[in-house]
Amino acid sequence: MNKYLVLYLAPTRVLEEWKKTEATQKKAAEDKMMQEWKAWMGSHAKMFADPGAGAGKTKRITAQGASDSKNDVMLYAIVSAESHDAAAKSFVGHPHLQIPEASIEVMELHALPGMERASSGEETRAHA
Numbered sequence: 298m299n300k301y302l303v304l305y306l307a308p309t310r311v312l313e314e315w316k317k318t319e320a321t322q323k324k325a326a327e328d329k330m331m332q333e334w335k336a337w338m339g340s341h342a343k344m345f346a347d348p349g350a351g352a353g354k355t356k357r358i359t360a361q362g363a364s365d366s367k368n369d370v371m372l373y374a375i376v377s378a379e380s381h382d383a384a385a386k387s388f389v390g391h392p393h394l395q396i397p398e399a400s401i402e403v404m405e406l407h408a409l410p411g412m413e414r415a416s417s418g419e420e421t422r423a424h425a
Contacts (some may be wrong), residue, residue, distance in 0.1 A: 303388070304401065306369040355370075
């Protein structure tokens, strides 16, 4: 089984507009999506190596230093699948896609040459 990084994306402008939605309408839509999300997760639970978490504020680091930034990443997860196509197909029809202009990206994870993950859960380290 290969591992894949899953990014749930939605344009920041869409999310900013959503914040302006009337409270009752917003709550009903969010409750519906959450129920559908939980049902989807329940039926796909075995594929998750890490169910992930929500992504918060962003900092961009360049050669000039660190600065505040924004991107469209809302959540991440790591899944295991037989192939890239199999992993991607698992997310077709995911409740996240109800958000206007939302998308989900699935990227295969590759070990870097010379890098090894310790089985004891230690941080990744380089070997000379």
